[in-house]
Amino acid sequence: MAASSDYVTxxxxxxxxFIVQRSSACISxxxxxxxxxxxxxxxxxxxxxxxxxxxxxVLEKVCEYFYYSEKNENARDVTDLDFPTEMCLELLMAADYLDI
Amino acid sequence: MALPSSPPLLADDDDSDLPSAPSLLSLPTDSYHRKRQHSDYDSLSSDPLFSDTTEDDEVQDAERPRRKKLVRGRWWEVGKRSAHDFRRRMAKKESLRNADSGVFMGSDASEGSVDSILSSQQRLQELAVEDDVVEENAPVQAVLDAEAYAARIIQMCLDSGKEAIDLSSLALNHLSEATLRPLHQLIKSSFTTFTHPPSEDEFSPLTPSITLILSTNQLTSLPAELFNLSNLTCLSLRSNHLTHLPAAIARLTRLTEFNIAGNGIRYLPWELLDLIHCKGDHRQITARPNPLLQPTDLSGPSPLPRPNYTPAGSEDLSRFADTRETVEKMRVRYREEGCLNLRGELELRLKLGRMLRIQYLQDASRAGTELKLCREELIYLASSSIRYFGVDGTPLRRTHGFPPDTDNWPATMDPTAHAPTSPSTPNRTPSLFELALRSLQGTHNLTDFLHASPTTTATVYGFSPPLATAIHAAATNTAANHGNENCSTCSMHFIVARAEWVEYWFHGFPSQQELSGESVLPFLRRYKMGVSREEPPHVHKRHASGERITLSSPTTELLPA
Structure with missing residues (x-):
């Protein structure tokens, strides 16, 4: 695989x-x-x-957040990302780990 | 045969059972009761059969006058307590005696008497144990008493429709939500005398203007319910042990008098600026004495050569002169003279702020708009360096230079000097951490499964300490409490602040020429979003506080680019 492709896994x-854009993933x-x-x-x-x-x-939601965050980078009054309540704590810990 | 004197035998009568009932009942208790009396009698007798050392001690103690010193607490409890002591001592003695010999006690009674001795002894010990428990609870009782007293005062004010609630000097160290809640139902008494029919001017709205005086207590925190009392017009928190003021204070919009003197407050919430900046209606806010932060050392004479300089010919400033240019020229000149230190810079900024204010007022009067002004000026002076935090609230590393003074927040020329070079989230979307935390806060009752302190929660659930701290913050910020904090620039809610800094504002009269420590107020601002060096948070300042900035202080213009 190329040393610096546009997508990372x-x-x-x-x-x-999950194959996502490098720029998005690097938000973390x-x-x-x-x-x-x-x-x-x-x-x-x-x-x-x-x-x-x-x-x-959880990782799917994290990838969704990557794109959401990149898309709304300079937007005002962004609606919050929605996710199932039972996933909150796991997401919280993943976010803490990934520093996002 | 006939015996008229004797009453007729009523053996078949049902009523004959009645007198016998008490005697039947009293039989088993009889021996017990007698025993009790007997033992009481024994203990009371000054001369016991067996030499009893405790009794002698007691006599000696009673003779010594310093025995009195041991009596603590309120006078009405002293008698009670001495009774407790007496009973306990009796119980002790009883056990001693029982250990010595059973013969003495069992002399006059049947087999049941031993049981009765034991039971009475048990009873005494139970009593003694009960008394112990009561004594341990005594301090807690005292705390409740102060608050119960406060609740009673509130109830009395409620009943009489009195608007001034004086809870001062009650030694309150905690005030609960439930105590203050009845104040929502306070209705002003319409008219007090019923001797004459109500005149025209006695018809006034029944909405009260509550005056709540909590001065000279020991409060360390304020109940959230206090900030829901929207009819509060005068609030005194003088001489308490408060260390910070919640931002929710801004919800009390009808407040005209507010006193927080004599506490341990070091900075005010940014939201209080909205209250201080009165639009026409006068508000008296007393923030001193308090150990408030100072931007820099403001003691001594001003370093500028002409501190009494007033913008001469300020009338025509608006016509042609550019104020900023003038001040810039002055700045250059002072710098050449070598007298421009941080304090000189602050004085220059104050001057510029005043000139801009005058200019603004002149423009406004020329345009014919009506302005509401307060007597005090409110002019932005300086900021401290900004402190940045990671997503979970841990302080970010400084990229260069020394770490800023963690406690004193000194004013600085370049607030963003310590911004991290690679911001974690360089945009305005909330972090995933924040989103998840907010969702967790909204859907679960967090207090149910959290432990007392963040450290125990962290060890029990295996969280990292900052994560546990953040969850605790989320749990305490729930709607029942103060609610989440608002971002001071975009007024959105947040749980984990990403940046905070202190701003210094001049608050004083226009006649006050020189900058002094008494006229500078520190305000703590907390910022919600991820921040980057390219876009420092105070860029949004203007849209956040709107009219105030344009009126009294050109904040954004004064800040270094």
Missing amino acids: LISSDEFS PAVKRMLDPSNGFLEAKTNTVRFDNINGM
């Missing part, structure tokens, strides 16, 4: 993979650091990030 703990400083070639992580070489502590459903 995020793989959840239950082996769901944690993901950005992992994918930075200068840091020399394996993730940067393969353009793939594995999350052993985030399951597929």
Whole structure:
């Protein structure tokens, strides 16, 4: 795989993979650091990030947030992203981990 | 045969059962009762059969005068307590005696008497234990008493329709929501004397103007219910132990007199500026004495050569001169003279603010618009450096320079100097962390499964400490409480602040030429969104506070680009 393609793959703990734009995924400083070639992580070489502590459903929401955040970067009065209530705590912990 | 003197036998009469009933009942208690009396009698007798050391001690104690010093508490409880002590001592003695010999006690009674001795002893011990519990609860009782007293005063004011509620000097250290809640139902008494028919001017609205005096208590926090009392016009919190003032104070829009003197408050909430900036109606807000923050050392004489300088010919300022240019020229000149330190800069800003204000007023009067003005000027002076926080509320690392003074928030020329170079979320959308937290707050009753402190919650559930702190903040900010804080620039709710800084505003009379420590008020502003160096938060200042800024202080223009 090319060293810096436009898309990166995020793989959840239950082996769901999400292919998202690099610019969107890099909204998360944690993901950005992992994918930075200068840091020399394996993730940067393969353009793939594995999350052993985030399951597929939560990671899907996280990807949705990536795009939502990028799209509404300079918009005013943005409606809040909606998600199921039972996922709140898991999302909260994932957000804490990803620093978003 | 006939015996007229004797009453007829009424053996078959049902009523004959009645007198016997009490005696039947009294039989088992009889021995018990007698025993009780007996033992009481024994303990009261000055001369016991067996030499009893406790009794002697007691006598000696009674003779010593310093025994009195041990009596603490209120006078009406002293008698009660001495009775408790007496009973306890009796119980102790009883057990001692029982250990010595059972023969003495069991001399005159049947087999049941041993049981009765034991039971009476148990009873005494129970009593003693009860008394102990009561004594332990005594301080709690005292706290409730102060608040119960406050509740009674409130009830009395409610009954008589009195608008001034004086709860001062009650040694209150906590005020609950329930105590204040009845004040919502307060209705002003229409007219008090019924001797004459009500005249015309006695018909007035029954909406009260509540005066609530909570001065000289020991309050450390304020109940949320206080800020829902929209009819409050005068609130005194003088001489309490408050350390911060909640932003919800801005909800009390009818407030005309507000006193927070003599507390431990270091900065005021940004929202209070709305109250201080009165639009015509005069508000008296007393914020001093308090250990309020100072932008810089303001003691001593002004460093500027002509502190008494008033913009001469200010009448024609609006016509041709550009005020900013004038002040810039002055600034350059002072800098060359070498007397422009931070304080000099603040004085220059005050001058510029005043000139702009005059200019604005002149323009307004020329245009014929009617303005409502308050006597005090409110002019922006400076900000402290901005502190940035990560998504979960942890302070972000400083990129360069020394970390700013964490406690004193000194004013600085460049508030964004310590902005992180790579902001985590450089846009205005709320972070996922914030969104999830808000959703969690809205759908779950967080207080049910949280522990007392964030650290215990963190260890029990395996959260990281900042995460636990954030969840605790969400739990305490619920609607029942003060609610979430508003962002001071976009007025949206938030739980985790991403940036905060202190702004210093001049609040004083136009006649006051020199900048002094008494006329500068610090306001803490908290900012919700992710921030970047390219877009510092105070850019939005103008749209957030609207008219005030344009009237009295050209904030954005004064800030360094």
